[in-house]
Amino acid sequence: MIRFTNVTKSFARGGTALHDVSLFVAKGEFVFFTGESGAGKSTLLKHVYMDHRPTSGEVRVGGYKSNEVSQRDVAKLRRKLGIVFQDFRLLEDRTAEANVAFALQVIGAPKAAIRDRVARALHQVGLVTKATSMPSELSGGERQRVAIARAIVNDPFVLVADEPTGNLDDRASRGVFELLTQINARGTAVLMATHDVELMRRADFRTVELAHGRVIHDTGGDVGTLPLVEER
Amino acid sequence: MSATRELLIGIRRAPLLGALSVVTIAFALFAIGLFGLVAVNIQRALGQVEERVEIRAFLLDNASEGDRAAVMTALTGYPEVADVEYVSPDQALAKAREELGEFSDVFESGFLPASFEISLLPGHRDPESVARVVARIRTLPAMEDVRYGRDWLEKFYQLRNVVAAAGLTLGLTFAVVAVIIIGSSIRMTVLARAPEIAIMRLVGATDGYIRRPFLLDGLLKGIAGGLLALLLTWVAHVGISRYVIPTEFFEPRIALAGLAAGALLGLVASALSVGRHLRRV
Numbered sequence: 001m002i003r004f005t006n007v008t009k010s011f012a013r014g015g016t017a018l019h020d021v022s023l024f025v026a027k028g029e030f031v032f033f034t035g036e037s038g039a040g041k042s043t044l045l046k047h048v049y050m051d052h053r054p055t056s057g058e059v060r061v062g063g064y065k066s067n068e069v070s071q072r073d074v075a076k077l078r079r080k081l082g083i084v085f086q087d088f089r090l091l092e093d094r095t096a097e098a099n100v101a102f103a104l105q106v107i108g109a110p111k112a113a114i115r116d117r118v119a120r121a122l123h124q125v126g127l128v129t130k131a132t133s134m135p136s137e138l139s140g141g142e143r144q145r146v147a148i149a150r151a152i153v154n155d156p157f158v159l160v161a162d163e164p165t166g167n168l169d170d171r172a173s174r175g176v177f178e179l180l181t182q183i184n185a186r187g188t189a190v191l192m193a194t195h196d197v198e199l200m201r202r203a204d205f206r207t208v209e210l211a212h213g214r215v216i217h218d219t220g221g222d223v224g225t226l227p228l229v230e231e232r
Numbered sequence: 233m234s235a236t237r238e239l240l241i242g243i244r245r246a247p248l249l250g251a252l253s254v255v256t257i258a259f260a261l262f263a264i265g266l267f268g269l270v271a272v273n274i275q276r277a278l279g280q281v282e283e284r285v286e287i288r289a290f291l292l293d294n295a296s297e298g299d300r301a302a303v304m305t306a307l308t309g310y311p312e313v314a315d316v317e318y319v320s321p322d323q324a325l326a327k328a329r330e331e332l333g334e335f336s337d338v339f340e341s342g343f344l345p346a347s348f349e350i351s352l353l354p355g356h357r358d359p360e361s362v363a364r365v366v367a368r369i370r371t372l373p374a375m376e377d378v379r380y381g382r383d384w385l386e387k388f389y390q391l392r393n394v395v396a397a398a399g400l401t402l403g404l405t406f407a408v409v410a411v412i413i414i415g416s417s418i419r420m421t422v423l424a425r426a427p428e429i430a431i432m433r434l435v436g437a438t439d440g441y442i443r444r445p446f447l448l449d450g451l452l453k454g455i456a457g458g459l460l461a462l463l464l465t466w467v468a469h470v471g472i473s474r475y476v477i478p479t480e481f482f483e484p485r486i487a488l489a490g491l492a493a494g495a496l497l498g499l500v501a502s503a504l505s506v507g508r509h510l511r512r513v
Contacts, residue, residue: 049434072438079436089431093245105237106437150435 001027001189002048002158007057009043009213017043019213020057025191027157030184031220032200033193035210041193044210045160048191049081050074062157079107082151082159082188086166088143090135096146097122097131103150121149125179141172145179152183159183161192165199173199238445239452246424250453253417257457258464260410261494265465267406268490269472271399273479278392285357287350287366287380295346295374303372307348312356312365317349345376359386414457415501418450422505430513439510446506447499454498458491 002025009018018040025031033041046052047059050066059066064077090099097118104114122128125145135143144164151159161180165173177199184190194200200207206220243250289307291300300318307316319327324344350369352362362380369378422429432442469481482490 075438103435
C-alpha cells in the first residue's frame with residue numbers, strides 16, 4: 001500500500017535528509033517511526049502525503065507514484081489520507097465542528113453528508129459535547145482530537161500522525177494514542193512519528209527507527225508477507 | 233458557493249485589512265484618474281486648436297468664373313477636405329472690417345483677392361498632410377498663393393508630441409505604481425490567510441479551489457476601489473472646475489473602462505499573489 005524504494009531526499013541547503021530508504025507498509029498496519037530530532041521522521045512522512053518528492057528513488061502510496069503525480073493528483077491522494085501534526089493546525093476562528101467540516105467542504109462534499117459525517121467523526125473522537133466550542137476554549141488533548149476528527153472524517157486508508165502527542169501531557173497523550181489505536185482497529189493504517197518510548201511500549205506495533213536519514217532498525221521484517229493492496 | 237463562503241469568512245475575519253486594501257487600490261487608481269482627467273482636458277484643448285487648422289487658397293485677380301468653379305470642384309473632391317468655403321473680395325473686405333473694429337475704415341474696397349477657406353478632416357491636420365494638400369492645390373488653375381501658417385502648425389504639432397510623450401510616460405509610470413501597490417495590498421491578504429491555505433492543501437483542496445475566493449476577493453476589491461477612485465476623481469473635477477479652471481469629466485464609456493481596468497487589476501494582482509504563494513508553499 002505504501003512503498004518506499006531506495007528513497008533519497010537531499011535539500012539544496014540542508015544536506016541529505018533521507019538516505020536510500022526502502023520500506024513497505026501494508027494495509028491496516030500501525031507503524032511507529034522513531035529516532036532523534038533531525039533523524040528524518042517528518043521528512044519521511046512528508047513523502048507519504050507527497051509534500052516532498054524524492055531526489056532519487058520512488059514512493060508509492062495507493063496507486064500514486066511520486067515520480068508521476070501532478071499537483072492535482074496530490075490533492076486527490078490527500079483526500080484519501082488523514083494528516084495530524086504536533087501543533088494541531090486548526091483554524092482558530094472556527095468552531096470544532098467547522099474545523100472538521102472544512103476538510104469536506106474544500107472537496108465539495110454535499111451539505112447533508114457533511115453534517116452527518118462531521119457528527120460521526122466528533123462522536124468517534126469523543127467530542128460531541130464540544131462541537132460548537134472554539135479551539136481556544138479546548139485543552140491541548142481536545143484540540144488534537146478535533147484535528148484527528150478532521151483527519152478521519154474522509155474515511156482515510158492511512159492516517160499520518162507527526163508527533164501527535166508532542167505537545168500533550170501524559171494523560172492526554174495516552175488518550176490520543178488510544179484513539180489512534182481504535183482508528184487503526186477499524187482498518188486504517190496509522191503511521192506515527194514519536195519520541196515517546198512509553199507510548200511505544202504500550203502496544204506491540206511495528207517500529208521503524210531512523211538515524212541520520214537511514215533506517216537503522218525495523219521490527220516489521222515479516223511485513224512483506226502481508227497483502228499488498230493498491231488503492232486508487 | 234464555497235468560494236463566496238470562504239470570501240465572506242476572510243472579510244469577516246479581517247475587515248480592516250479588507251478596507252485598507254480597497255482604500256489603497258482606490259488611491260492608486262485615483263492618481264491615474266487625476267492624471268487621466270488632466271490628459272483628457274489637455275487633449276480636448278489641443279483638439280479644439282487643431283480644428284482651426286485651415287488652408288487659404290487665393291485666386292488671381294483675373295481668374296474667370298470658370299476657373300473658380302473648376303477650383304471649387306477640385307477642392308471638394310479631395311478626400312482630406314472636410315469643408316470648402318468661397319470668400320469673394322467683398323466678403324473678404326467685410327470680414328476684415330469686422331475683425332479690425334474701430335480701424336475698419338483703413339480698408340478701401342476692391343483690393344482684397346477672392347479666396348477659398350479649406351478645412352481638413354481629422355487625421356489630415358498634421359504638418360506633412362497639410363503640406364501635401366497645399367502642394368496639390370498650388371497646381372490648380374488661377375492660383376495666386378496658398379497659405380496655411382506653416383510655422384505655427386509645426387510648433388503646435390511639436391508641442392502636441394511633447395505633451396503626448398510626457399503623458400504616455402507619466403501614465404505608464406502611474407499604472408506600474410498602481411499595479412505594485414495593488415499587488416502588495418492583495419499579497420497581505422494572502423499572507424494573512426497562509427495558515428488556512430496550508431490546511432486547505434493538507435486536506436486535499438485543489439489549487440483552483442484555493443485560488444477562487446482570492447480571485448473573487450481581488451475582483452471585488454478592484455471594483456470597489458475603482459468606484460471609490462471614480463468618486464474621488466469626480467469630486468476633484470468639481471472642485472477644480474469651481475475654483476481653478478473649468479474642466480470636463482470623462483465620458484461614461486471612459487469611466488466604465490476605468491472601472492473595468494480596476495477590476496482587472498484586482499483580479500490579476502490576486503492571481504499573481506496567490507499563484508506565487510502556492511508555488512512557494
